[in-house]
Amino acid sequence: MIKASNISHFYGKEQVLYDLSFEIGSGQFVFLSGESGSGKSTLLSILSTLLQPSKGELFIDGEIISEIKNIDIFRQNRVGFIFQFHYLINYLTVYENIALAATEDKKQNINKILTELKIAELSSRYPNEISGGQRQRVAVARALVNEPKIIFADEPTGSLDSNNSLIVYELLKNAQKGGTTVVVASHDMNIENYATEVLRLRDGKIL
Amino acid sequence: MIALKALRKNLFKSLLIFLSITIAVMAIFLISSVSQGVIGMYSKMIKTDGDIIITQKGISDTFFSNVDISLIQKIQNIEHVNSSYAMIVGASPIGHIPIAGIYGTTPNHFSHYKLSSGEYPIESEVILGENLAKQFSTKEINIANRKFKISGTYKSEIGFEEGGVVMNIADAGALFNRSASFILVSSLSVDKIDEIVEKISKFNSDIEVKTTQNFVKEYNQFKIIENSSFVISFLAFAMGLMGIASVMSMIVNSRKEEFGIMRALGKSRFFIIKNLFFETALMSVSAYLFALILSLGILALLPHIEMLQGYVNGTLSISSALYVLASTLIMAFLGALIPAWIASKTDPILLINQGCA
Ligand SMILES: Nc1ncnc2c1ncn2[C@@H]1O[C@H](COP(=O)(O)OP(=O)(O)OP(=O)(O)O)[C@@H](O)[C@H]1O
Ligand SMILES: [Mg+2]
Numbered sequence: 001m002i003k004a005s006n007i008s009h010f011y012g013k014e015q016v017l018y019d020l021s022f023e024i025g026s027g028q029f030v031f032l033s034g035e036s037g038s039g040k041s042t043l044l045s046i047l048s049t050l051l052q053p054s055k056g057e058l059f060i061d062g063e064i065i066s067e068i069k070n071i072d073i074f075r076q077n078r079v080g081f082i083f084q085f086h087y088l089i090n091y092l093t094v095y096e097n098i099a100l101a102a103t104e105d106k107k108q109n110i111n112k113i114l115t116e117l118k119i120a121e122l123s124s125r126y127p128n129e130i131s132g133g134q135r136q137r138v139a140v141a142r143a144l145v146n147e148p149k150i151i152f153a154d155e156p157t158g159s160l161d162s163n164n165s166l167i168v169y170e171l172l173k174n175a176q177k178g179g180t181t182v183v184v185a186s187h188d189m190n191i192e193n194y195a196t197e198v199l200r201l202r203d204g205k206i207l
Numbered sequence: 208m209i210a211l212k213a214l215r216k217n218l219f220k221s222l223l224i225f226l227s228i229t230i231a232v233m234a235i236f237l238i239s240s241v242s243q244g245v246i247g248m249y250s251k252m253i254k255t256d257g258d259i260i261i262t263q264k265g266i267s268d269t270f271f272s273n274v275d276i277s278l279i280q281k282i283q284n285i286e287h288v289n290s291s292y293a294m295i296v297g298a299s300p301i302g303h304i305p306i307a308g309i310y311g312t313t314p315n316h317f318s319h320y321k322l323s324s325g326e327y328p329i330e331s332e333v334i335l336g337e338n339l340a341k342q343f344s345t346k347e348i349n350i351a352n353r354k355f356k357i358s359g360t361y362k363s364e365i366g367f368e369e370g371g372v373v374m375n376i377a378d379a380g381a382l383f384n385r386s387a388s389f390i391l392v393s394s395l396s397v398d399k400i401d402e403i404v405e406k407i408s409k410f411n412s413d414i415e416v417k418t419t420q421n422f423v424k425e426y427n428q429f430k431i432i433e434n435s436s437f438v439i440s441f442l443a444f445a446m447g448l449m450g451i452a453s454v455m456s457m458i459v460n461s462r463k464e465e466f467g468i469m470r471a472l473g474k475s476r477f478f479i480i481k482n483l484f485f486e487t488a489l490m491s492v493s494a495y496l497f498a499l500i501l502s503l504g505i506l507a508l509l510p511h512i513e514m515l516q517g518y519v520n521g522t523l524s525i526s527s528a529l530y531v532l533a534s535t536l537i538m539a540f541l542g543a544l545i546p547a548w549i550a551s552k553t554d555p556i557l558l559i560n561q562g563c564a
Contacts, residue, residue: 045556050470051554051557072470072474075470075471076473081471083559089468091212096212100469
């Protein structure tokens with residue numbers, strides 16, 4: 001489903017990923033672990049098409065990412081993202097933030113998802129009017145709204161307390177049970193309990 | 208409409224951009240229209256009452272020119288000449304006013320100054336422009352150590368003339384020690400103007416005879432005002448436009464994170480640019496209109512500000528207003544869309560990270 005083939009990445013002259021090749025099967029819950037600076041975020045950005053690798057190819061469902069003509073539509077339909085910081089748009093309400101990401105045929109899902117994530121009553125507030133945990137749930141809702149085949153999450157609980165972290169893990173686990181592939185990069189070893197597969201990075205290499 | 212939401216939520220920022228565009232556009236309008244206005248008034252004064260102007264040869268300034276007034280008799284006899292009059296234009300302290308315009312003219316030109324009270328002046332009398340008259344309650348005034356009786360007050364279509372005095376040309380000649388500054392001749396028919404110019408030129412080798420059209424076109428004073436106002440308004444214009452462009456590009460740069468998020472959510476480059484386009488257009492067009500209204504208001508007030516004695520006047524032509532509109536929009540778009548275009552080509556995750564840096 002996701003196939004990395006000889007991926008290397010440089011920031012300027014500094015190499016941070018070294019010739020990585022691996023596959024992630026459909027419906028897995030992958031935990032990408034490693035020390036700070038080991039390259040987790042970089043690899044996750046590349047896997048999620050948000051960053052072009054300096055070398056190597058990425059395949060998703062057999063398609064070569066670097067050759068996809070309309071990457072926008074591909075991103076909108078196939079993948080969802082959750083970042084360490086919520087990255088909601090400050091001038092749009094909770095509802096509008098989710099609607100911005102939603103494709104036309106998925107707009108009807110918005111209210112259902114808001115209810116599932118227990119943020120329905122917040123739908124007309126702006127991001128600066130809700131708590132950090134609530135924001136992260138909105139970000140999760142936004143990632144789920146198009147029912148993507150793959151969800152990428154970079155430190156999704158980095159700014160949350162353990163209660164809110166648990167909520168987010170459960171949400172991700174539920175998505176995986178529904179058939180979605182989930183890839184999470186994190187320091188938090190608790191995720192190992194949810195993962196079906198663990199990828200360990202050290203200094204840009206897979207152990 | 209997402210563009211409107213962005214503007215509304217960032218109201219303070221939007222207001223600042225709005226104001227900086229407004230000020231830039233107003234500076235452009237006011238500087239260029241005031242200088243155009245001054246030139247316009249003076250050329251109107253010369254053009255309205257004559258087709259031909261006679262000045263001293265080699266003296267390019269009407270203030271210093273000296274022409275023999277007796278030429279008028281000969282000119283009257285030329286075929287197709289309608290009328291001719293002589294004028295002395297000077298400036299001098301009047302009473303406690305440090306400097307005011309003095310217009311000495313032959314009586315056949317008095318009607319140019321519309322009496323609002325009293326009578327036209329005879330020898331040793333003057334009439335005061337309405338603006339100047341407000342400064343005096345006496346019956347007599349002192350001009351260059353000579354006493355003149357005030358015989359009346361006048362109005363004029365040409366703003367700054369209302370800040371001066373009108374007297375007989377003989378009196379002005381005594382004050383400024385000359386016969387006439389210039390003579391203006393009007394023709395019975397437009398086709399005959401060149402013919403008349405040629406005939407007058409033969410009378411005397413000390414004079415320069417030109418159509419008023421040409422005179423105004425070539426007049427040095429105008430050229431100086433025109434050139435310097437062109438330079439100043441060009442600078443104001445350039446600075447205003449650079450300001451608009453740099454404010455817009457700063458705004459766009461400060462929103463890289465937002466564009467990165469949108470790109471990550473699968474929004475196209477076109478979507479981002481389109482919304483930014485609307486935001487920019489909305490802001491710059493409304494700021495432009497606001498500046499236009501303010502400028503027109505200020506220009507309408509100028510002639511009524513006593514301190515300026517009617518010397519400063521401004522007109523705004525439709526063509527220059529449109530020209531400013533076009534350049535404002537172009538600069539706003541260049542400023543906004545170029546960085547947006549560059550940003551939209553960057554990998555989304557790098558945008559997001561740049562945004563939080
Ligand atoms: N935009 C960038 N420009 C230059 N170097 C970068 C950039 N982003 C990351 N790096 C470097 O690349 C290496 C890997 O960074 P990355 O963010 O992928 O690590 P990480 O495993 O996610 O770390 P953390 O756990 O702290 O988030 C680090 O050495 C980092 O300094
Ligand atoms: Mg990281």
